Amino acid sequence: MHRSNIVRIIPLLLLLATGEASAHAFLDHAEPRVGNKVATAPREVTLWFTQKLEPAFSTITVTNSAGQRVDTGKTRVSGSQMSISLRPAGTGTYHVTWHVLSVDTHTTDGSFAFQVGQ
């Protein structure tokens, strides 16, 4: 093993001691796509993750440019896929915020935006 790798292990031992840890399920892709522009407001937002999700602890919220909720409030989870229906809310920037628990017991959260209209 290279000396540099041995040096890298030292902070990892500290990591073990401090117990710092990260989460697991990553966002694989979304529809509408992250940062994309769509002509008309979508009826729902769907997110695909890299691992299976726990429905009880996984949620999506979608807000419009004014910060108002435009989702119906009921997140649907199937395997590694999660969706939420949207109410008609016109054009502008939509912000999607997600929080998921993967079945290996780790939580992840994140957010992205997409544009509706010109």
Next chain:
Amino acid sequence: MDWLGAGVDGPLIVIRAIHFAATAVVAGSLIFREVVAEPALGSTQVATTVVRSQILLTASIGLAIAAVSGVIWLQLQAASMSGLPFGEAMSSDVLSTVLNETQFGLVSEIRFVLAIILAACLAYDRLALLRWLALASALGFTAAIAWTGHAGSTLGEMGNLHLTADALHLFAAAAWTGGLVSLAHLLSAARRHQGFAWASLARDAAQRFSTLGIISVGTLLVTGIVSAWILVGSFQALVITEYGLILVLKTMVFAIMLVFAAVNRFWLTPQLAFSSEKEAQVKALRRLTRNSVIEVALGFTIFAIVGALGTLHPAIHFMN
């Protein structure tokens, strides 16, 4: 570090390590009983009562620690899953959601039932049928851990392969590390009692455990490679990610365990078998006991590393 707020990763790592070690001791002692001790005791009646009660006591203590640490693991997991401070997460709503609506909760319930069956079998241990039921329950109690970790969330056909590899990996780790605890007890008793019958039993047990150890090491290597291939994926990911480097650390500790196992197998066990001098046999027995205890300590170090690995991003996520 926030030990009892929403950030419960530190305590989770510690409690997972304790739970994995205790579970391995339970399953390992019962595997040891059926594949090593009972066949070896067949020709040495004098030590039967001592060895059987040692194994039963070891398995019972292991089960008690596994049960207590399992309950604490569930509570810490509920706090981690809900994102609530520990005290608030102990509400019946949160605990019931975790138990009834998550895979971790379902697996915990199944393992709880298996632990009760196992406890009953250990309490009424005289029937052969109950001894085998105890072993089956202990193996189920151990294998089910696979569904609480990365293997349980791997998608598709790869998920089945990952779960199979993980369950076999857990069996092998329990057979080797957990079995070593019972072997160390047996060798220690042989050293205390001395006499031809005990020396013969120690020799026979050490030889039989060597075979179990070789099978366990082979299984650990193959299943470890399969899991690493799924969770790490490349040599680059192994050496540049936190997950990969901790896995390297685990492999290094495993390699040190192998060195001790090789010394036991190829040097000390033959001395026990072929040395005609009593003094040389006692010396070999003492070294074999000491090495077994060191191997157990290294095995428990690996469980601590595994406790941390389970909380990290698999390395392959960073490479795609």
